[in-house]
Amino acid sequence: MTAEASGDPTRPHTESEDLGWTINIPGHPPRADSPEYRAARAAMHRLTDTLDRPFYGAEPVEDHHGGSLWLKDSEGWFLVRNLVGIEWSAQFCADPSKVDLLRQNAKRLYALCPDAVQELGIEELLDTPITDAAGVQRWTDSICNAGVPLPHEVHAAALPQGGGVHHYPSPVTEIVFFKRDDFRLWVVDAGGQAVAVAPVAKRGSGDGRVQVLFAAQESALHPALERARDSGDALLLGAEHPMARTAFARQYDNPAPSVTATSVAASPRAAA
Template sequence: MADAGSVAVPGGAAPGAGALLEVDHTHGETRPWKIRIVKHPERSVSGHFRAAKKVAKKILEELSAAGAEAPYGPGPWEMHHGGSLWVMTGSGWRMYRARVGIEWSMQFCADPAKIDRLRQEAADLVAAFPFTLPALDALGYKRARDLLSRPVTDADSVEAWTDSLFNACVPMSNPHHSGVLPKAAGEHHYRSWGLSGSESVQPRAPNGLGRAGPRRSRPRGGDTHPVRGPGPGGQFPHDLAKWVRPEATGRP
């Protein structure tokens, strides 16, 4: 007999064996939600964000020219501050998701030390894809090297990271970015619950950063697990090179 809350599989087939799962019931809530926003200056578009959006659009143009699918489908796109980790692989551009994204208004209450951990993890990921920085140089985003190497220590460096290519450029259509059901499952309303295109539900981490590991955008083709998130024992891998397949990085 199945445990309470499990999903019945007709014929006793093991989950994942191609059997059709039989949905027994649904579960939901009707409680509205609110978040508290700290007092902050009127929103404006920083030079950091302008530069990030400019290079992100060039990356998306290259993906389109190569016949590759954008991470969250076709445009027109809005750039979501959702932890966009763009890398150049041996076969073209790919976007991963950081363990947490920093919304523009959240930078004003962000802990620089925790944002710096996101920077370090992004730097580890980019180091596993050695084509990335030269490719960004060629597209005119030369500040990438400084962003990845300079520690985040104060409000100015938090702003630079928040509005950078490595946080602020998850390309989403307007419905996918901020839409609500039944028309769309916007990232801002349903994130991490399998409705926004995210790969999976991630558990909360005990370290205060939110997610247990990096989450990737929707996989393309048969490529489903270039980075699996936390390593053995729940620890996030600091050397991401050993967690990425060599053929994905362009390395021998």
């Protein structure tokens, strides 16, 4: 951590860190695959294989502790997600009474799909209140939490291999699942640091600016992004900015019918 910017700690000052984040994890036994987790992983692959067009991507996929709730109706299996997911290491700070609210929420939902309960063999899991660490562990590694099927590049990979949810904010990483294929979410700055951007106007508008959603701490854009957020503004990059050009490159090659060859001017708030 760097030194305080001001010698007087009672006055506003800044602090920064060399790493993006650090969390404290209480001591625990070495991680090993529990029976619940092995069963959940096998079920996830089996259920994913029944889907005609998996939203998160087809095999090969990895199991993400993301609050998976697999349901079944007359058309077959489908996946919804609980209020939150519990990552494996996060179970050691989990309040059993709060985790039990996730169980109750799942139980109400599964009451609408009793066939799924029977086929998954989770009736006892749904009916058993969570009151201690053992109950938290069982829920965390069960198919009701650990069965979200994510390809590696959006699960655990770091850029440039991929923007995984274990490394970057979910409101940014999840854009990859619904964005247009010809728009590039992740770009790099002049220093090779990861930056996520999004368009500021609808497709075909001719507006080539982008809004910066995320910038690695080592990126030259990171301080500007923080200042913009502190003031309630968006950090915009002009249409001719190299990163904006990179993000839209494939759309420039295949423009929408109403897009003109001339990009609109950058707004006064756009970064150089």
